[in-house]
Amino acid sequence: MRAVMFDGELRLVHDQPLPTVPANEALVKIHMAGICNTDIEITRGYKGFNGILGHEFVGTVVECADAHWVGRRIVGEINAACRTCPTCLRGDDPHCPNRTTVGIYKRAGAMADYISLPIDCLHEVPADVTDAQAVFTEPLAAALEIIQQTHVRPPDRVALVGDGKLGLLIAQVLRLPGCEVTMVGRHPERWDLLHRQGIATCRPEQAEGWYDVVVDVTGNPEGLKTSRRLVRPRGRLVMKSTVAAETQLDLTMLVVDEIQLIGSRCGPFPAALRLLQRGLIETAPLITATYALDDAMAAFAASRGALKVLLQMEG
């Protein structure tokens, strides 16, 4: 089969053997996969991952010991957990210390014709959610993780820092409880979507005042600094993207101002699928381009500084 492989060098291979499918897994034929910032980071050495990339995808189960799943269109959670350790048993399976992670850690990814996935990770996609919507389930779930972790209340003033693809999803999620939401970004060409949804926008140098909740989605030290500046005393600062290790935060002021800093990662798939089905999240404006898998190298090149670039496996 075909696969986008990284082993120090990024390339499309044509002779990748089909995955072997353990009894508790399903063989999935991939329809579509998205290129995420994490994929780009992996090609720069993040996590030292070597293998097939890709963890945002939609496909159809073609083989599975559990006949219920065969023929169903699915999206898949990316953390394959052991389901037996204390972490899993208290419901924190995305943090299972024995986990593998699709396309990120010790498990083949979805930028390929086929993938093998634990049955536990499968979620059926409702018929009225298109492939091009469903491929956003994983990042949308990551956006929902914020309101899974901390109570964002309707009167809260919320600022997002970073108008990349994940930031644009988070803004759409945090408007739903009725909050005032302001996007602080550097890409006015992406803001039409936000303005249509009643979300305010400004550039970092214009951002001022205090917010109850601030979400940093920039992944860079300067963005984090802007985010910190915007959090009110006793407010919450959600870190939604990994930042360079050398980044400094003034921990003394964190204590004096009683700020809560909340690291946030993967989230709930079923709620993400419900939001997509209910038409509450716009995904079409987030798609910069769709490439055939055979043009994967061009797709990766195009994803630099773009919003979502998708790979289509057939046609």
Place this chain on the structure above:
Amino acid sequence: MRAVMFDGELRLVHDQPLPTVPANEALVKIHMAGICNTDIEITRGYKGFNGILGHEFVGTVVECADAHWVGRRIVGEINAACRTCPTCLRGDDPHCPNRTTVGIYKRAGAMADYISLPIDCLHEVPADVTDAQAVFTEPLAAALEIIQQTHVRPPDRVALVGDGKLGLLIAQVLRLPGCEVTMVGRHPERWDLLHRQGIATCRPEQAEGWYDVVVDVTGNPEGLKTSRRLVRPRGRLVMKSTVAAETQLDLTMLVVDEIQLIGSRCGPFPAALRLLQRGLIETAPLITATYALDDAMAAFAASRGALKVLLQMEG
């Protein structure tokens, strides 16, 4: 009057004028004051404070426009807030941007014969709480701030790192909801109190495993590192003391492990007084020595590496 003054140099003065008392304040005759780590830090330049030190105290109101208060024994909250700004109006008065802070920021402290305090800051001490207990109200309130900020549940496994005086109060508070509590410290000679209360103890190098809630009370980078190591994924790390600005935390791992970092400062006085009155908190073992105000310099010298050193104003 007498006062412990810091103006680059720490000294006891005898000719300090009595405070002038604005209409919304009360003149309080101090009975007793405690020496806190923050006082020591101030003598090393923290906050650039010059003036009378002391923010842990108990006294009696001797003059007040509101006759209700005259003659009452009181403790006082340390943040004098404006009560009119948006921060105050949403109940975050300890964070009022216009605040002064007793003995810490732009307001005279309590290591003196008298202090003037806003009426809003006063709390009457119940008759069955002694002065030597009441003087712990402020740090005990700071300990209670943790369960004011975050929900500590009965089955939670809690670790405290730092067996100083504040740490010993926090341990006593966090045992109250029924949690398993472990104190990680370097002073076994202080642990009897904890063992009596069913709190486990160990040295930092023996501490292992994962805790749901970890409270760092060390104020040093090494302690913070131990604390971070003990937090489970999706756990909470409460920072209860200010640490040197150059301290680093791996923010990427904070995101990957979805840790919540919670800065924590001043807390609720009425609940602290209730705990003292109910006999749920032992304070006597926390007192290393009590000095007359006239011996304040010796008291400061004795407070180095000690638990609580108290100053008594009258013979």
